[in-house]
Structure formats: structure tokens, C-alpha cells
Amino acid sequence: MTTTGRREDTKSTRKLPWIFEFYRSDVAKKWVMAVSGVILLGYIAAHMLGNMKVYLGPESINSYGISLRELGGHLVPEEHLLWIMRIGLAAAFAVHVHAAYALTVGNWKARGKVRYDVPREYLAANYASRTMRYTGVIVLLFIAFHLADLTFGTANPDFISEDIYHNMIASFDQLPVAILYIVANIALGFHIFHGVWSLFQSMGANNELYNKWRRYLAWGFTAVIVIGNLSFPIAVQLDIIS
Amino acid sequence: MDLTLKVWRQDGPNQSGEFREYRANGISPDSSFLEMLDVVNERLVESGDVPIEFDHDCREGICGMCGVMINGHPHGDQKGTATCQLHMRKFSDGDRIVIEPWRATGLPVIRDLVVDRAPFDRIIEAGGYISVNTGGSPDANLIPIPKDAAEASMDAASCIGCAACVAACPNSAAQLFTSAKLAHLNLLPQGQPERYQRTLAMVETMEEFFGSCTNHGECEEACPKSISIDNIALMNRDYLVAKFKDRRKAGQA
Amino acid sequence: MTTLDAKVPEGPIQDKWTNHRFDINLVNPANKRKYEIIIIGTGLAGASAAASLGELGYKVKVFTYHDSPRRAHSIAAQGGINAAKNYTNDGDSIFRLFYDTVKGGDYRSREANVYRLAEVSNEIIDQCTAQGVPFAREYGGLLDNRSFGGAQVSRTFYARGQTGQQLLLGAYQALARQISLGNVTLYNRSEMLDVVMDEGRAVGVVVRDMVNGEVTSHSAHAVVLGTGGYSNVFFLSTNAMACNTTAIWRAHRKGALFSNPCFTQIHPTCIPVHDESQSKLTLMSESLRNDGRIWVPEDADDPRPANDIPEAERDYYLERKYPAFGNLVPRDVASRAAMRMIDENRGVGPLKNGVYLDFADAIDRLGKDVIEARYGNLFEMYERITDEDPYDVPMRIYPAPHYTMGGLWVDYNLMTNVPGLYAIGEANFSDHGANRLGASALMQGLADGYFVLPYTIADYLADWLNTTPVSTDSEVFKKAEQDVNDRNEKLLSINGTRTVDSFHRELGHIMIEHCGLARSRPGLEKALAEIPVLREEFWKNVRVPGTADSYNSELAKAVRVADFFELAELMCRDALEREESCGGHFRLEHQTEDGEAKRDDVGQAHSSSWEWNGYTTPHTHIKEPLEFEYVELAQRSYK
Ligand SMILES: Cc1cc2nc3c(=O)[nH]c(=O)nc-3n(C[C@H](O)[C@H](O)[C@H](O)COP(=O)(O)OP(=O)(O)OC[C@H]3O[C@@H](n4cnc5c(N)ncnc54)[C@H](O)[C@@H]3O)c2cc1C
Ligand code: HEM
Ligand code: HEM
Ligand code: SF4
Ligand code: F3S
């Protein structure tokens, strides 16, 4: 008997190289998301900590920027290691976003067009888990602006290359920009709140001994990142740093 | 008690459907949800109408035939309960109850509240078994199984295949069903020889029909057997290992 | 008149099965794929047979009216499955299991068949374990056993309270594997509505696709029915809603003998009825009787709630009457004892239709945790249905129709008297005599499907090598299809005023009243007068809505109920002709002074089979005498 209800009318059966073959499945895409998610989480944690130097004054943060460029010391040419990290980061972003896109499209197909008449009253899924794809997009747009603002300076009214302290204050002094940063980081907070918990499931790390700690970890991690990141625009607005 | 029902009516697989309202008066609070539908149906037949089709059989929460969305909750909002085990005393006089079929591309409506769950059979056929032919099996006590392992396997094996997990999942994913069968077999010593090919085959068949898992956990809430999403984690891990493992070495301890 | 040859092999009982397997015809492996076999039903019997035959290389088509093979009613069995493993070292053996089963069946089964059942029981446990059935285990990692009614050894294997589910999933998985290998083709949501005969043998079936109503024919070298029991003739029973007799009844109308239709089992531990809208009864596993104590108040119409009745004013009637077995007497004995209590007005609950099953002592002795571990899911199920918490107040239980020992007559090879037509599992009459012991139906279903039919069917098939099955375009198939279509159209066109369920419920009332726990000549005669009247009314006044070419469960129900009417009549006739009390069949005329069943081993030591002679001509009664060489006939005593 023929079975109806397939998500895709036709499924490509072309044999692909191993790694693409792997990536073809949804479960594997979730692995990719989780692994890239861990890289991104590591980056935002480090980034937030690094930015904390702003509270130690201009020299501290500016020299931090310089030391980033000089990472690797004299063993590698200047900025090379930084670029390797940037490429790695960009790659993590790219696969994370691609997998998110592909999974979302697949899920829409799996859900079909007809929706339940009664709005679902979710019991376990929370606001964070259901808005991953939207908070993700917000973060993506934010990053585009953020790079233009603080890395390339094109969106910054008074950009001075390599003067991170100055650039940051110039940017956050504008109320709309400060608000934008605040909103984006709250969105990021939602994203990582579910993300940190979820990646354990996706990576099959599951043990009765520590399962309940996954939720606590998600709370703690999110709180640190969000409070840390929000503190910068707020501090500038309140003239704590200027 | 007197109730108003709003029920999805659809004549056939490829036809369009609509909601219709019915009065259900004088329902005994001791009757089950499906007995309430029986009463409504008998009245519909007597009045010359066509009764509401719904799947059911054992009426004791074990066959997995029944299952409808009741006011937005798969199998109703009593936890760990199949539709057939739900009793009307959980509702109040005057309630309005919306009854819908499971909704997912992988579960097309056959008629009214009846859906086609054949993809579940396809998933099992892909590898949800241990390949032993009848006869020639070793003595049942030859391989001791730690009690905790046997219990965990049994927990997963108690899935009734009702598809409420798919119905509940915002992604229409069948991960809970699939992972429950995988956990049942992959946790047992008998299931080891085929553990990884089974995982690959079942996951890939599942993905032909259903969505992916964002770890919402709605499935576990809806599941009449309270199957744990821990099984999904187990499946994800076995899937990755399956992709990497050199199975020629599987005989090594 | 058909003469019966049970084809029981010669030789001592221990050697019969071994010798038989050597003596019968075999089909060589390369030839197996030349044979087509149709199997109806995917319960334990059907699924295990389909899987095993597929493994052997036969081309198998399997049909079920369910959406998936996993839904078959076997899924609901709770308690467990017997085997003579003697893992508990309490003196069990194949012979003891055989002996207990024959005795439990009140000496109305065929010795050779039962012995074979006991013989293969151990292999079943091995097979299921290898398939991954998660049976309960001890801390040492080995299999656990529990005891069950009617046995003095612990030989029951179980998987929590879901043994049937786990065994069926095992068989379903084996079947799924054969489906994926292409050896078996599955037709789900397909109901068999007739067996097709050609030149006196079964050559195929007519099936209705329940989704689009299409009626089609399928032909094969042999047809196997594993379609379960007919307890739903009583309307309210512990069986699933869709269980019915149509498959075996249609086969019966085509010439297969129906045996011992009146041997039905009433299970003592079910949740009492609440009101008229009730659609089915829920069984509470018999295993509860291991720890629960059954009692009723000393005084009739005692108004006090259970916990207010002092110990001295309770009557633990089973412990009182049957000190040796106490609460673990076989089902028929326990059911009748409960019925008497209720008849004496000592029933409990709002409708005074139950007896107490009390766990207070067990909870005191073992602790709530142990009881919860053993019966947690059953307690939960009970609470859900009744809104009472059995940890605090005793459960109320009542006997309910549960299992049918009767079914199609089969020989030692499980073939009916119609060549090429087989019956396995609950659908046949073979192993349980007049009463089935707990945990032995699962054993029988799997024995038939895994270990008996796959060998014995070759004996018949060997004769048909290199023949093609009769074409489905032939006259016999067209005629059968036409009959099925006509019948459906007829039912749809009556357009009367009563629903199918209302007729079914009324039939159920008649049957439970007169052909239930206790039967008497006047009662049975009354039933025999009432059933045809009701049946005539059904055919004039039933209302079946909808059309034949769409999903229509009312139509499916109507077809089944129509057959129940005919079966019900035969059950009553059979009960009337069986002038004795044995097992589940209790004739008020035949009881000892203290109210126990009185068997007649001189006049009634036979199985009673019935041959269909047409709608208007009464059945022919054919008896197969039963001889007991190895088991000594004794009045069963559980005192
Ligand atoms: C509540 C309950 C608890 C029980 N507990 C125990 C226990 O603990 N131990 C024990 O040993 N026994 C127990 N039994 C008995 C046992 O479960 C059954 O006797 C046994 O499972 C029957 O198996 P079967 O394969 O013969 O039939 P079933 O499992 O009933 O399967 C019948 C199959 O036939 C199909 N079918 C029927 N008619 C047609 C048709 N016309 N066309 C197409 N398909 C058809 C159905 O779809 C189904 O697949 C219990 C029974 C009940 C009711
Ligand atoms: C309020 C919080 C934040 C502040 C104050 C901040 C500040 C900065 C500054 C000053 C730079 C430029 C560094 C340099 O040129 O050396 C920068 C770069 C960057 N930031 Fe942020 N950032 C914040 C949040 C984020 C977040 C949430 C993300 C990611 C989601 C992010 C991603 C990046 C990236 C990708 C770069 C470019 C790094 C590179 O050049 O290698 N930032 N950030
Ligand atoms: C700094 C930036 C980001 C971080 C730290 C991050 C982190 C994470 C983590 C940890 C997960 C959980 C992965 C899992 O369950 O296995 C996740 C999931 C997700 N991310 Fe991100 N992410 C980031 C950016 C983005 C962006 C830019 C998008 C999309 C445009 C996005 C979309 C998603 C989606 C849709 C999911 C859910 C996927 C699913 O479970 O189906 N994320 N993210
Ligand atoms: S996992 Fe639960 S919800 Fe899903 S099919 Fe199994 S029993 Fe139903
Ligand atoms: S609800 Fe869906 S997203 Fe995953 S955890 Fe359950 S399958």
C-alpha cells in the first residue's frame, strides 16, 4: 500500500561525500547547530568579558584590542590568528544560520497548512524555545549593524579606528542605538536561554545525575551574558563611563 | 451534564472539512470521553445524520488507536492519559469542547477525527526490530540484563504509537515515538548488534515524514505514557556514533 | 455429515510432536516462495505466524482491520504468559503445565494438543527474549516469575502489567521486518468479509478496504484465520470494541465447524458497570489476586463504607470456602462465587454490583512501595475510571465476559475441517477446554503462530506444489464479492429507526442473562426464542447511515452485529445440549449439593461441534470424543 504524508514529494538519493551525506539529515543538522552554538556561546562569553575592560578605562580596552590583533605573539604574523578566529566564527555563524533555515523550512512542511483551531496552550515549550528562529534573526540583523557600527565604523557617527573606547561611547551616547543594543541583547538572552539547555539534548548528553543542572546552567549563563552586555549601553547613557 | 461540542468534520482524505457544533445533553460524569461521543453519535444516527468518525478500540489506554485534540490538548489535558481514559467528570456542566484531529503532514486526515498513522509503521519497518528468526534462540536466562537497564527499556517500550507526540510538537516531529522504540531496543544487550544501523534507518525514515526537534518537550507532556525526552538525547547520540563508527569493529568489547 | 479426524499422531504423548514433525510432508526451501498464504489478523497468533512463514520464504499477505498490526486486541493482555521453565525451582515441568492446563480446562480439551503447547512454551520465552521483549527481571539480571490463578507454581513471565503489549510488539516487529524484506505484504484497515471456497477447499478471501470501501478478492494456497475471540457477543466485555466473530463465522458458514461455542470465560476481576452508556468493561489483572483479599459484608445491604466495616463483619468468602487456593482459585470458580454474593444482595458499590478486593493487609505487610511497584499502573487505571483511590479504599470488582474457549474446530495441525483453512489463537477451540487458565492464551497464540503452524501447514501445501492459486477473476470469487456487496447494500438500504448499538446492547443483555455465568434450560430456551425475534427486527429496522464506498464504521459494526446474532443462537443451543457443568459453562441443573460444578464424564466427555446447514435449517451437531490417557479425570477441587 502506498503511504501518504511525506514531507517532500521527492527525496534526492544522490550519493554525496560523507560530510554532506551526514548534514543531509535533520538530526545531524541539530548536531551542527549545537556545535556551532557552543562556539558562538564561547565567543559571546569571551567577548563580553573582554568588553568589561571598558570599565578599567580607555587604555585597558584599547590595548586589549591591540593584543587581540597581536594574538599568537611573534610566532605568527600580526592579525593572522585573529583572522583565523574570525573565519572560524564566521563559519560557525554561517552553518548555524543555514541549518536553522533548513530545519525551519522542513518543519513548516511537516506541519502542513492546516493549524489547530484552538490556540495551543504550551505546557513545556516556553517562549524562548518557540521564538528561536525569530530571536535568531534579530541577533543576525543586530550583528550586521554591530559590525558596521563598531568594527567598520560605517554606521558610527564618530569612528576612530582602533579607539574602541571612544567608538563605543560615541555609539551608545545615541539613545536609539543604546535601545537597539538593549533590545537585541534581550533577544539574544532568550535565544541562549533555550540554546544552552537544548544543546545538551541535541548532543545526547543526558544523565539523570545532572539533567536538572542543565536548566540552572542555562539560567546562570544567560543572566551573566545579558547583564554584562546590557551594562555597556546603560552605563554610557547614565554617563558612568564617558 | 450538558455540553457543546465543536467538531471537525471532513468526508474523505482529499476533501475539505469544516467545524460543526453539536449539543451533548444529559451526559453522565462517570462516562468516558469516548462514551460521550458514542452517545452523541447514537443521537446523530437516530436523527438521520452521519455520526462522527473517530479511531478507538481497546478503550483502556493501551492500543494507541484513539487520540484527538481536546481544547488544544492532545488526548485532553489530564497528564499521562489517553483520550479513551479521560472521564467526563474532568469537565464541567456547560463546557464547550473543541475536538480536532491530529494535524501534521505525516498524519493525513482520513475522515473526521481519524488520521492515517501509516508512517509510524514505515519507521518500525525500517529497523525497529531485532533480526532473529523464529527458533534457535538461546535460553532466555543466558544473558542477564541489569534490572535498571531492563526497566529503562521497558519505560521506552510502553509507547502505544498513538502519535500524540507528533500532534503536540510545534514542529510535527516524531522524535519521541522513534526514540522510544530505539531506546527500547538499543538499551538491551540483544539490541546491540544492530544498534547503529537501526538508528540510522529509523531516523532517516522518520525524517521523510516528520519535522525536526527543537527540544520543546511538548511531546513528553502530551504522551499518554509519559515517555521521557531523555530518549531523544539517546537517539541523537547513537545517530552521531552510527555515522562515525566503523561497524566492523563492533564485536570488540 | 462431516466426520472428524483430529489427526493426533501415534505414540506416547511426549513423543507425538517430535514424531509428527518427522512424519509430515515438508516443502523444500526453494519451493516455499511458490506458495502464497493469506493470514487474517495480526494479533499474537496472526503476527507471529505471518512473521515466521515470511522468514521461511513463503509469500504471505496479512490483513487486519486495524490501522497497524500493533493494535490487535492481544495488546491489552496484562498479566503474563506461562512457560514450564522451572526457573523458580518449585517443581514445574512440561508435564505439570500440561496437567494443570487440562485440569484447568475441566477436562474438555484434547490431550495431545495441550501437551504440545506445554512443550513449546519454553521456546516462546527464549524467542521473545531474543526479540527484545523486556520481561521483568530480578536484581541478578535473570527473569522474574509470578504466580497466577489455578496453579501452585510460579511460572508466569510478565512485563509489568503490559505483557500482551510487549509480546505483541515483539511479534509486530518480527512482522515489520518481513514486510520490509518484501516477504510479507500488509493490508491494514482491511476487513475480511468472506472466505472463498473452490472444490471443497479454501482458496482465498474477500476483503473490504475500510478507507475507500473497495471490495476486492485475494487468492492463495492456504488461508489462516487468527482473528481472535467473540466475547463481544455479550456487548459489554473486556475485549476491545472491534473484536468480533465475522471472520470465523463467515468461515463457519462456508463449511468450517464451530466447536464449543458455549465455552466462554467470565473474568472475576473487572471494574463494575457504572451505567447504560458504558461501552466496555475494564479488566483489572488477575495478578491482583496474589495480594488482594476478596470480601463482602457479612450482612446483606450493609450500608457502611468498606473501611467502617470491622474485620469480624467481613466475609472473606474465597478464603473461607477454598482454603487451599484461597483468593487464587481459577477464574470460573471465583466468578461464580462473586455472582452468588451479589445474588445474596451482599454486593457493594452504588449499584450493589461488585465485591471488594482489598489491599489493606498487603500494604501493611509489604509497604505501599512494594504494592505500588507491583500494581501501580493498575491502581492508577482503576482510580482514573472510578475516581476512588485503591490505596485507601478497597477496589470493587465484578465478573465480566473476557475470553472464548470455543472457536473453529481444528485438528492437530490446526487445520479446520475445510482443507486449506487454518485457525490459530483464540479463534480456534483447541487448547483450553471449558476454561482457560490465566496467562495461557498468550502462550497459545504464540505457540500456534511461531512454533506449530509454520511446520504443520507444509503438510497440506506439499500437495499443491506447482499449482497457481485460483484466479480472483473466477466465478467463485466474483460470486463471493457480489454477496459481500449485496449484504452491505442491504444493510444500508433498511434505513430503519434503531442504531446498530441498540440492537447489540439488547442482544448482550439476553446473552449475559441467559448464557452468561449461570445457564439453565428455561433461560436458554427463552434466549433461543428472543434472539431470532431481535434478529428479524434488526434486518427490518436497523439504521446504517452513510455509504458503502467511504470510511463507515457504522456499516462495519452492522456487518459484525449481524453475525453475532447467528452466533448467539448457536451458543445457546450448544449450552442447552451440554447437559453438565464444566469450566465456564455452569448449568444450574448440574451442581453438587454445595453448589459446585458437576461434570458428566460419561455422557459429555466430548467437544461439541456444529455444522452450518443454511440460514433456515438448524445446525448438525457433531461430537469429537475426548480420551484421557495421561491425565486422571477428577472433579476439580480447589478446597
Ligand atoms: C483485557 C484482557 C487481558 C488479557 N490478559 C491475558 C493475560 O494476562 N494472559 C493471557 O495469556 N491472556 C490474556 N488475555 C487473552 C489474550 O489476550 C487473547 O486471547 C489473545 O491475545 C488473542 O490473540 P489472537 O492473536 O488470537 O487475537 P487478537 O489479538 O484478538 O487479534 C485478532 C486480529 O484479527 C484481526 N481481525 C479480526 N477479524 C478480522 C477480519 N474480519 N478481517 C481482518 N482482520 C480481522 C484483528 O484486526 C486483529 O489483528 C487477555 C484478554 C483480555 C481481553
Ligand atoms: C553591548 C554589548 C556589546 C558591545 C559593547 C560590543 C562591542 C564590540 C566592539 C567594541 C567591537 C569591536 C572590536 C574591535 O574592533 O576590536 C565588537 C566586535 C564584534 N562584536 Fe561586539 N559587542 C557587543 C555585543 C556583541 C554581541 C551580542 C555579539 C554577537 C552576537 C557581538 C559580536 C561581535 C563581532 C562578531 C565582532 C567583530 C569581531 C572581530 O572584528 O573579530 N558583539 N564588539
Ligand atoms: C551569537 C549568536 C548565537 C548563538 C550563541 C546561538 C546559540 C544557539 C544555541 C546554543 C542553540 C541550540 C542548539 C541546539 O539545540 O542544539 C541555537 C539554536 C538555534 N539558533 Fe542560534 N545562536 C546564535 C545565533 C543565531 C542566529 C543568527 C540564528 C538565525 C538566524 C539562530 C537561529 C537558531 C535557531 C532557529 C535555533 C533552533 C534550532 C532548532 O532547534 O531547531 N541562531 N542557537
Ligand atoms: S511516544 Fe507517547 S505520544 Fe508518542 S506515540 Fe508513543 S505513546 Fe503516543
Ligand atoms: S515537542 Fe517536538 S521539538 Fe522535540 S522535544 Fe518534543 S519532538
Ligand code: FES
Ligand atoms: S482506545 Fe486504545 S488507547 Fe485509547
